Amino acid sequence: MALSLEVSDLNHSIKLHNGTQLALIEALSLHIEAGEHIAIVGASGCGKSTLLSLLAGLTPVQSGQVTYRAKSQALNSSEILAHSGFVFQQFHLLPELNALENVALPLQLRGHRDAAQQATHWLTQMGLEQRLTHNVTQLSGGEQQRVAIARALCVRPQVLFADEPTGNLDETTAEHVIDLMLSGARQSGTSLLLVTHDMALAKRVDKAFRLSHGRLMLCQ
Numbered sequence: 185m186a187l188s189l190e191v192s193d194l195n196h197s198i199k200l201h202n203g204t205q206l207a208l209i210e211a212l213s214l215h216i217e218a219g220e221h222i223a224i225v226g227a228s229g230c231g232k233s234t235l236l237s238l239l240a241g242l243t244p245v246q247s248g249q250v251t252y253r254a255k256s257q258a259l260n261s262s263e264i265l266a267h268s269g270f271v272f273q274q275f276h277l278l279p280e281l282n283a284l285e286n287v288a289l290p291l292q293l294r295g296h297r298d299a300a301q302q303a304t305h306w307l308t309q310m311g312l313e314q315r316l317t318h319n320v321t322q323l324s325g326g327e328q329q330r331v332a333i334a335r336a337l338c339v340r341p342q343v344l345f346a347d348e349p350t351g352n353l354d355e356t357t358a359e360h361v362i363d364l365m366l367s368g369a370r371q372s373g374t375s376l377l378l379v380t381h382d383m384a385l386a387k388r389v390d391k392a393f394r395l396s397h398g399r400l401m402l403c404q
């Protein structure tokens with residue numbers, strides 16, 4: 185099931201300590217075709233993570249519409265969540281589980297009997313074959329990031345939301361992980377929405393947008 189996204193007239197403001205409202209997103213519109221890969225770039229603090237969270241349904245929409253469709257059928261929020269993968273800045277790994285268990289869990293929850301083998305495959309792809317039984321709290325930031333990416337990709341989500349997916353990685357590892365993420369998403373027909381400061385990554389997706397003054401402009 186390939187999902188397209190239609191965003192219209194989206195607005196989001198936050199309340200500052202002095203009580204005034206700061207508009208982060210203003211009358212924003214966006215269309216993403218099913219299977220399309222897009223990047224959002226922009227200055228630090230301009231609202232990229234907030235926008236991704238709104239698009240993922242993790243932050244309630246204040247005004248405007250965010251609609252995912254499978255063919256012409258609109259999906260409700262629980263259907264969207266069931267078909268989504270997330271790689272966020274706080275990796276949200278389960279600290280009491282090891283790397284293998286963290287990746288295997290969403291597969292087990294979906295009834296995959298070979299969850300451990302699939303998880304091993306994805307972690308090996310991420311260069312973590314020597315870290316399978318490490319508790320995730322014993323892994324470096326970059327290693328945890330790769331576990332989070334493996335966990336998101338292994339269930340072949342229809343939409344993958346990624347916030348700075350290569351932020352903690354050195355250049356060579358970042359390139360390898362990007363290759364895996366983009367090819368994994370292509371193979372599964374996954375729509376990819378990512379936030380990044382990495383222009384090399386932004387250039388590798390179908391469309392890159394700059395968030396500025398609350399709106400998205402297509403990068404040339």
Ligand SMILES: Nc1ncnc2c1ncn2[C@@H]1O[C@H](COP(=O)(O)OP(=O)(O)OP(=O)(O)O)[C@@H](O)[C@H]1O
Pocket residue numbers: 198199208226227228229230231232233234235
């Ligand atoms: N829940 C919140 N309450 C108050 N302010 C918030 C909240 N969430 C975000 N902000 C503020 O909104 C602004 C935008 O934050 P956001 O994390 O979306 O920016 P960003 O473009 O992703 O930044 P960076 O590139 O530095 O990660 C920041 O000034 C941040 O402090």
